[in-house]
Structure formats: structure tokens, C-alpha cells
Amino acid sequence: MARIVVGPADFDAGAELAHLSDHAAGGIGSFIGIVRADPSAPRRVAALTLEHYPGMTEAALEKIAAQAESRWPLTGCTIIHRVGRLLPGDNIVFVGAASPHREAALAATAFLIDWLKTAAPFWKYQEYDNGEAEWVAARESDERAAQSWA
Amino acid sequence: MKVLYFAWLRERIGAASEDLDLPADIATVGALVEWLKSRGPAHASAFAGDKIVRCAVDQEFASLDAPIAAAREIAFFPPVTGG
Numbered sequence: 001m002a003r004i005v006v007g008p009a010d011f012d013a014g015a016e017l018a019h020l021s022d023h024a025a026g027g028i029g030s031f032i033g034i035v036r037a038d039p040s041a042p043r044r045v046a047a048l049t050l051e052h053y054p055g056m057t058e059a060a061l062e063k064i065a066a067q068a069e070s071r072w073p074l075t076g077c078t079i080i081h082r083v084g085r086l087l088p089g090d091n092i093v094f095v096g097a098a099s100p101h102r103e104a105a106l107a108a109t110a111f112l113i114d115w116l117k118t119a120a121p122f123w124k125y126q127e128y129d130n131g132e133a134e135w136v137a138a139r140e141s142d143e144r145a146a147q148s149w150a
Numbered sequence: 151m152k153v154l155y156f157a158w159l160r161e162r163i164g165a166a167s168e169d170l171d172l173p174a175d176i177a178t179v180g181a182l183v184e185w186l187k188s189r190g191p192a193h194a195s196a197f198a199g200d201k202i203v204r205c206a207v208d209q210e211f212a213s214l215d216a217p218i219a220a221a222r223e224i225a226f227f228p229p230v231t232g233g
Contacts, residue, residue, distance in 0.1 A: 033233055050232065051157055053225060056209035081232060093233055113233055121206070121225075122232025123157035135158045138229035 002065035002077040006057050008084040011094050020076040025098035028076075029109030037088035043128040049085045050092070053121040057081075060120040068097060068111050072104035079112060081122065111149050118146040151218075153186070155196070156227035159203065162196035179205050180214035182224065197226075204229055 003019070005011070013032055020028045037045040061079045069077055076098035086092060095116065097108035124136040154167045176182050183203070187194045197203060205212050206225040218224060 052232075053154070053156060053206070053209070053227070056206055056225070059209060117233035118230065119211075120232050121156070121227060121230050123228060124231045125157070135228065136231045138231050142233075 001069065001074075002062065002079065004058055004061045004065060004078075005080040006052060006054075006061065006083060008082060010082065010091055011080045013091075013094055016078055016080065016094055016096055020078060020096050020098040022076075024100070025075045025105070026100040027102040027105045028096060028098045029102075029105035029107075030094065030096040031109050031113045032091060033093040033113070035086050035088050035090045035092060043130045043132060045088055045126055046129045047085055047087055047127040048090075048092070049125040049127070050081075050083045051123045051125065052081075052083050057121050061116065064112060064115045064119060067115070068108045071111070072097070072099060072108045073101070074099050074104065074108055077108070077112070079116065081116070081120070083122070114142075114145045114149060117142045151221065152223045153182075154223065154225040156225065158228055159196050159226050163192050177217060177219060178214065179207065179212055179216045179218060179224070182218060183214070183226075202228060 017028055035048045065077045065079055074097050078096040080094040082092055095109055095112040097105050099105040126136050127133040151170055151172055152167060153170055155163050160166050176185050183197055187197045203226050207216050207218060207221045208223055
């Protein structure tokens, strides 16, 4: 039932929300992640490249969506994750969950993004405006956020 | 057996994948890591801090003691950072 998309193409958040509202939903929760370039940081992010593991990444997202669907009464569930080189302000990820009730829609949305960050094979490579570049390190706080749903 | 590398492991090893004939006594992910380290300085460097390398056996997350005898594809990568 879940809609899972992994690829370089941008998404239209309005169209995705409209798709979720086609179902018998009383409410829709959604989260959109975008490339951040903190203007006060000593070096600004110039680009973010996302690498993934074709096949395993889609399967991992299906599994996360299935867990959300078994935990809350969802009428729709969408995960879209972009890959490739993105620029500040670009969309990275869309998650959405529709349910007859707002608690379920909001909780499932948070669950989807928390688990996506720790259980789906994606890796971020960050380029800075001073010419430096590095692979982004995993954050313990992301792991704790996912474990809080256990 | 097909071995895949992602992110900085791919860069350090200089290849996204390798088709390898493993010795028959390599039974687990951990044993495979030790064997890969012996293949040269690039592999040794990529696996030097093997605590922060993660693994998947046939596209399922796996631990160092996971068996690999029946595996078709084994992947090594850093902790994930999507979202």
C-alpha cells in the first residue's frame, strides 16, 4: 500500500499530499527534509550528494513503511528520498502518513523519518564553499530518536 | 561472491564492487573482513577501524558473526546518514 520512491527526481509535495488525501483519511501528517546551508556556519554547505544501495534501500523503506502500517491505522503512507547531487534549498526527503485520526498521522510521520535516518542505506557527502568536502558522520541523537520508538 | 562498497569505503578501496573467490574457510562476515584486510594497503586502510563499518548480507543488515556460506552479495558501508 505504501508509495516508495528513490531516485534523482524532485517531488511535488502538494501532489503527494493530494495523493494521500485520496484515501479515507481524516488527517495527513508530513515531513519534508531540505538541504540546509547555515549562513552563520564558518563554512557553508555548497552541495550535498546522496549515495544509496539500489535494491536494499527500497526494501528497507518498504520495511519501515510496513512497520508504521502495522503500528497505526494508516490509510496511506508515502516515502520519497532523492539521491545524487543536491544544492542548498533542494528537497531531499518527503514522508507522509494519512489516518482517520491526527495522533496516528503525526506519530507515524515522526516514526517514518526517525527510522529512515538510521535503518535505510543512504550516505551524505557534503561539499563546502571553501572547497572542503567530507562524508557526513552518523549522529548518536538520530540513533536514540529511532530507538525511542522501540 | 560479489562484495560491494559504499561511501568512503568505496573511495578508500577504489572500487564499488569486486567479484571474489573466497577461501572455503571464510565462514562469517568477521572472517571475510580479516581476509579482505590482507588483500592490500587500500583494503587494510578501509577496514582499519572496523568498528564503524557496517555490513549487509544479501541486502539485509548483518553482524560480524553472521554466516556468509550461502550469500550471493555482501556489502560494507559506514553508518547510514540519510533523511
